[in-house]
Amino acid sequence: MLEATKTRHARFITFEGGEGVGKSTQVKRLVANLNRVAIEAVRTREPGGTPKAEAIRSFILQGRSESWGAGAEAVLFAAARHDHVTQLIAPNLAAGTWVICDRFHDSTRAYQGLTGGVDDKLIDGLETLALDGHAPDLTIVLDMDPEAAFRRVAQRAVEDGLALTGDRFEKEDIEWHKRLRQAFLSIARNNGERCIVISAEQAENELEAAIWAVVCERFPELLSGSQA
Numbered sequence: 672m673l674e675a676t677k678t679r680h681a682r683f684i685t686f687e688g689g690e691g692v693g694k695s696t697q698v699k700r701l702v703a704n705l706n707r708v709a710i711e712a713v714r715t716r717e718p719g720g721t722p723k724a725e726a727i728r729s730f731i732l733q734g735r736s737e738s739w740g741a742g743a744e745a746v747l748f749a750a751a752r753h754d755h756v757t758q759l760i761a762p763n764l765a766a767g768t769w770v771i772c773d774r775f776h777d778s779t780r781a782y783q784g785l786t787g788g789v790d791d792k793l794i795d796g797l798e799t800l801a802l803d804g805h806a807p808d809l810t811i812v813l814d815m816d817p818e819a820a821f822r823r824v825a826q827r828a829v830e831d832g833l834a835l836t837g838d839r840f841e842k843e844d845i846e847w848h849k850r851l852r853q854a855f856l857s858i859a860r861n862n863g864e865r866c867i868v869i870s871a872e873q874a875e876n877e878l879e880a881a882i883w884a885v886v887c888e889r890f891p892e893l894l895s896g897s898q899a
């Protein structure tokens with residue numbers, strides 16, 4: 672394998688979609704594929720990615736089942752995101768390292784905004800604050816029927832001998848998850864330049880190949896060898 676190197680124009684790619692659609696799996700695979708063509712890339716996630724943002728993550732998602740309310744959650748996710756952007760994402764991009772992130776700002780718009788009922792203008796303002804000018808270059812929205820995604824997660828848990836626990840959001844009912852799916856599709860429609868929707872109802876290897884094809888098409892410098 673070639674040694675991964677930094678590039679002049681490092682890219683920022685985010686993965687979005689509902690629960691269990693395969694985002695984490697594909698984030699890992701994309702980083703490995705970038706390394707394979709000698710691109711240095713860092714994998715990160717939201718909420719989280721830095722110590723402060725991870726602290727906010729456990730605060731919101733673990734331990735207690737009751738909600739803060741969608742508005743307060745939007746503020747907390749934005750605070751975590753601002754730290755993540757300024758401490759991890761922006762410095763890596765500036766140093767020439769690609770950043771691949773499991774969920775980002777579209778999750779706030781989908782969960783707290785479109786599904787949670789927080790006003791668009793408030794979401795816009797929090798987004799401006801949190802992103803600090805660092806919007807993703809490409810967002811891959813993995814789309815599938817939430818019932819099929821839950822069957823997948825349940826089957827894997829049985830195979831691995833694990834109990835299905837679930838965080839606050841995973842405990843919402845199926846109709847809520849169907850609305851969430853539509854929220855991500857509508858965000859993708861409204862941001863057609865940045866977002867691409869890919870069906871997640873395919874085997875891991877096929878999905879990986881579909882994502883790699885999209886990334887190479889969007890950033891042709893990857894295969895031309897002119898990225899250094």
Ligand SMILES: Nc1ncnc2c1ncn2[C@@H]1O[C@H](COP(=O)(O)OP(=O)(O)O)[C@@H](O)[C@H]1O
Nearest residue numbers: 690691692693694695696823824827873874875
């Ligand atoms: N394409 C796929 N087909 C079948 N199972 C998958 C696929 N991608 C991921 N999985 C399995 O589904 C579960 C959820 O995948 P994960 O990547 O954690 O999703 P997410 O990050 O979107 O919640 C895991 O058990 C994973 O091994």
Ligand SMILES: Cc1cn([C@H]2C[C@H](O)[C@@H](COP(=O)(O)OP(=O)(O)O)O2)c(=O)[nH]c1=O
Nearest residue numbers: 689690691717718748774778779782840841
């Ligand atoms: C980043 C972000 C996540 N979330 C939610 C989505 C998930 O339910 C949860 C993150 O949990 P996580 O386990 O990382 O996601 P997944 O289930 O996709 O593997 O936080 C928001 O509600 N708003 C946000 O801005």
